[in-house]
Amino acid sequence: GESVGLHLPTLSVQEGDNSIINCAYSNSASDYFIWYKQESGKGPQFIIDIRSNMDKRQGQRVTVLLNKTVKHLSLQIAATQPGDSAVYFCAELEVSGTYKYIFGTGTRLKVLA
Amino acid sequence: ETGVTQSPTHLIKTRGQQVTLRCSSQSGHNTVSWYQQALGQGPQFIFQYYREEENGRGNFPPRFSGLQFPNYSSELNVNALELDDSALYLCASSRYQETQYFGPGTRLLVL
Numbered sequence: 292g293e294s295v296g297l298h299l300p301t302l303s304v305q306e307g308d309n310s311i312i313n314c315a316y317s318n319s320a321s322d323y324f325i326w327y328k329q330e331s332g333k334g335p336q337f338i339i340d341i342r343s344n345m346d347k348r349q350g351q352r353v354t355v356l357l358n359k360t361v362k363h364l365s366l367q368i369a370a371t372q373p374g375d376s377a378v379y380f381c382a383e384l385e386v387s388g389t390y391k392y393i394f395g396t397g398t399r400l401k402v403l404a
Numbered sequence: 405e406t407g408v409t410q411s412p413t414h415l416i417k418t419r420g421q422q423v424t425l426r427c428s429s430q431s432g433h434n435t436v437s438w439y440q441q442a443l444g445q446g447p448q449f450i451f452q453y454y455r456e457e458e459n460g461r462g463n464f465p466p467r468f469s470g471l472q473f474p475n476y477s478s479e480l481n482v483n484a485l486e487l488d489d490s491a492l493y494l495c496a497s498s499r500y501q502e503t504q505y506f507g508p509g510t511r512l513l514v515l
Contacts (some may be wrong), residue, residue, distance in 0.1 A: 333508055392504060
């Protein structure tokens with residue numbers, strides 16, 4: 292079936308540096324993507340979303356880039372802080388009768404002091 | 405915080421038992437989706453409820469069932485528990501096809 296996957300299972304970044312988390316998706320018909328952050332013992336927390344009619348979307352310290360040609364999604368975190376340490380998931384919206392999010396396995400971001 | 409609440413937070417059951425997990429959706433949301441998250445994995449879609457009807461289902465057997473109530477809260481029921489059912493069960497609420505917001509989850513351990 293269609294799936295969303297992530298290239299790097301663990302990313303270590305020095306505090307203050309920028310982080311880039313990548314995601315590949317396989318369903319070219321998908322038109323909505325979300326990045327979630329999940330801290331230990333908590334549910335996924337919405338960070339930012341993007342629709343397929345956009346290439347880039349910016350939030351507070353975060354930017355999502357979408358490359359539909361190669362079916363690639365990335366999350367950029369500026370000036371990474373210790374509080375950014377978590378597992379990050381990209382999720383692809385599948386609409387086939389109902390709608391559901393298909394999640395990848397996640398990337399763990401470790402912020403080094 | 406999202407306003408989505410789940411109960412209980414933790415639960416221990418034995419194989420063959422039945423369990424009911426509960427979710428209260430965020431105010432203004434009419435759709436509830438349930439996910440299973442095994443350790444080290446991303447959430448896997450179980451099913452979704454909209455207007456008290458099941459509105460889609462993932463690859464889970466019939467022993468996973470649910471309900472949605474008029475106030476949009478929801479229950480997930482799992483019968484004949486198996487060891488592999490041990491996971492974090494997440495509830496997400498939304499206004500139908502809009503962004504889903506997750507609760508903190510219920511951690512289920514089956515012994």
